[in-house]
Amino acid sequence: AQSVTQLDSHVSVSEGTPVLLRCNYSSSYSPSLFWYVQHPNKGLQLLLKYTSAATLVKGINGFEAEFKKSETSFHLTKPSAHMSDAAEYFCVVSDRNNDMRFGAGTRLTVKP
Amino acid sequence: DSGVTQTPKHLITATGQRVTLRCSPRSGDLSVYWYQQSLDQGLQFLIQYYNGEERAKGNILERFSAQQFPDLHSELNLSSLELGDSALYFCASSTSPGERGETQYFGPGTRLLVL
Numbered sequence: 675a676q677s678v679t680q681l682d683s684h685v686s687v688s689e690g691t692p693v694l695l696r697c698n699y700s701s702s703y704s705p706s707l708f709w710y711v712q713h714p715n716k717g718l719q720l721l722l723k724y725t726s727a728a729t730l731v732k733g734i735n736g737f738e739a740e741f742k743k744s745e746t747s748f749h750l751t752k753p754s755a756h757m758s759d760a761a762e763y764f765c766v767v768s769d770r771n772n773d774m775r776f777g778a779g780t781r782l783t784v785k786p
Numbered sequence: 787d788s789g790v791t792q793t794p795k796h797l798i799t800a801t802g803q804r805v806t807l808r809c810s811p812r813s814g815d816l817s818v819y820w821y822q823q824s825l826d827q828g829l830q831f832l833i834q835y836y837n838g839e840e841r842a843k844g845n846i847l848e849r850f851s852a853q854q855f856p857d858l859h860s861e862l863n864l865s866s867l868e869l870g871d872s873a874l875y876f877c878a879s880s881t882s883p884g885e886r887g888e889t890q891y892f893g894p895g896t897r898l899l900v901l
Contacts, residue, residue, distance in 0.1 A: 706886055725887030772890075778828050
């Protein structure tokens with residue numbers, strides 16, 4: 675069975691500085707990987723996904739993630755944080771049956 | 787806005803009661819998924835329906851049941867409610883029965899509080 679570990683429960687950055695949210699996965703099959711964002715009192719919105727094409731995936735709002743099979747990682751990055759990026763971020767792994775397993779989430783705080 | 791709608795937004799009820807949560811998928815989507823998000827368990831997959839038929843089951847309690855109707859909307863029924871059932875319940879939809887890598891689109895959720 676597949677699983678995902680988000681290495682930080684909380685990340686705090688200053689506005690304008692880079693963001694790094696870390697995610698490691700475990701899967702016995704070639705996984706699909708997703709990052710979703712959840713703003714307070716809102717549903718989950720897809721940021722980006724990897725499905726075995728290019729290993730560097732670009733998403734919405736300037737986010738991107740790189741699939742590294744050798745490290746079983748799918749870290750989310752953004753060059754410059756904006757106040758509106760403050761939210762909860764979920765890394766998700768799914769197998770060939772699209773059984774999605776969510777990480778515990780990383781809360782991103784952006785300081786002015 | 788994902789195009790997935792859920793009603794009600796909030797629900798407050800008492801232990802032992804039964805509630806029904808409703809979800810309308812995006813136009814054209816045939817699959818509906820239900821998830822529970824709680825502080826202690828995180829986000830957990832409950833159940834999936836595709837075109838009216840149950841497709842996959844996750845960590846769904848026997849006190850919970852769901853169905854998908856001919857117009858493709860879905861209902862999640864929670865009965866004999868306990869305090870621990872208090873959570874945010876999400877519905878998601880997708881086009882296929884569950885193709886690898888397919889995106890699921892999430893609704894805004896129903897927040898259930900059991901007192």
